[in-house]
Amino acid sequence: MDQPQPLFDDHRDWLAHTLALNDKPCPQTTLTLPGGAQLQRLDTGLLGYWPPSGSGASGLILSAGIHGNETAPIELLNALVTELVQGQLQPRIPLLLILGNPPAMVAAKRFIEHNLNRLFSGAWKDYPDGYEPHRASQLEAACQEFARYCTEAGLPLRHYDLHTAIRASQREKFALYPFVEGRQVPREELDLLRRSGIGTVLLQHQRAGTFSGFSSETLRAESFTLELGKVRPFGENQLSALSRLRDTLVNLMEEHPFEESGEADLPELFQVVHEVIHTGPGFRFYVADDVANFTEFPPGTVIWNDAEREYRVGDLPEAVIFPNPNVPVGHRVALMIRKVSSGVAQTPC
Numbered sequence: 001m002d003q004p005q006p007l008f009d010d011h012r013d014w015l016a017h018t019l020a021l022n023d024k025p026c027p028q029t030t031l032t033l034p035g036g037a038q039l040q041r042l043d044t045g046l047l048g049y050w051p052p053s054g055s056g057a058s059g060l061i062l063s064a065g066i067h068g069n070e071t072a073p074i075e076l077l078n079a080l081v082t083e084l085v086q087g088q089l090q091p092r093i094p095l096l097l098i099l100g101n102p103p104a105m106v107a108a109k110r111f112i113e114h115n116l117n118r119l120f121s122g123a124w125k126d127y128p129d130g131y132e133p134h135r136a137s138q139l140e141a142a143c144q145e146f147a148r149y150c151t152e153a154g155l156p157l158r159h160y161d162l163h164t165a166i167r168a169s170q171r172e173k174f175a176l177y178p179f180v181e182g183r184q185v186p187r188e189e190l191d192l193l194r195r196s197g198i199g200t201v202l203l204q205h206q207r208a209g210t211f212s213g214f215s216s217e218t219l220r221a222e223s224f225t226l227e228l229g230k231v232r233p234f235g236e237n238q239l240s241a242l243s244r245l246r247d248t249l250v251n252l253m254e255e256h257p258f259e260e261s262g263e264a265d266l267p268e269l270f271q272v273v274h275e276v277i278h279t280g281p282g283f284r285f286y287v288a289d290d291v292a293n294f295t296e297f298p299p300g301t302v303i304w305n306d307a308e309r310e311y312r313v314g315d316l317p318e319a320v321i322f323p324n325p326n327v328p329v330g331h332r333v334a335l336m337i338r339k340v341s342s343g344v345a346q347t348p349c
Ligand SMILES: [Zn+2]
Pocket: 066, 067, 070, 163, 164
């Protein structure tokens, strides 16, 4: 936007305002948009949007920059906010919009002191001070308040936490579906992912301190962590690579009807079959350092061993995801995953 915007203290847009404030808070203020909707600045990098009449059929939380150097989704969210302020985007549903870690965004780093995406569901309480624990508690509170509004209005809640990956991936875009005992991915959610250009979903196998884990478990939202390609600095992203996601989000916000899609089009589901843990001296991990996520290994491949044990790929091919052998003893080195054969959502092991 070229005009200075009072909601953003005369900075050119939401992102510029957020970067300028860095780790400082800012007071609440509200902008009434031309159609009567309210755009509320709740704090630094935190906006609430309330449609002019009625409240639509769902509530949506969109977050980016939980890892500060994952810039493409930050730019996508900022562009949507610019369209909101200018009146080109006119959502019919309430929104909570979040730029997660402004100091890390300024520093062009994943995080400053603590990985923010491990501090949710109260994990921040284990860290007495520092920006990230404070931010995790603040984001939880903002989401809880938004969820309360949606519950009172009878609106189901969605949350997309947008990320980009450090590592190359055989499947450029994929979604992580947080583990909640006994649930399956609803067909409608798979359909939205497909429309967003995301052809792969990994069903997570245990609880985690991630943002989407928090919103799934505590707020009962349909939440996904979306991994949208590789990390690049601000200004070097091809936002066209995210155009299908953008269009889907706009449709969801403005409540345009979607057409039905065939079953064959839905994303492929993967489940975790084995968690590789660093077992101590003698532990050997046979996956190369630079291997891409979703690289597949044939049955019988030795993945790791130590003096007493070994792990081989079972009767069906397995793929590796998030490999990182440089972790302390007892920590996770990688996950071994396998396609869910029936194509129907199942509770992973
Ligand atoms: Zn990330």
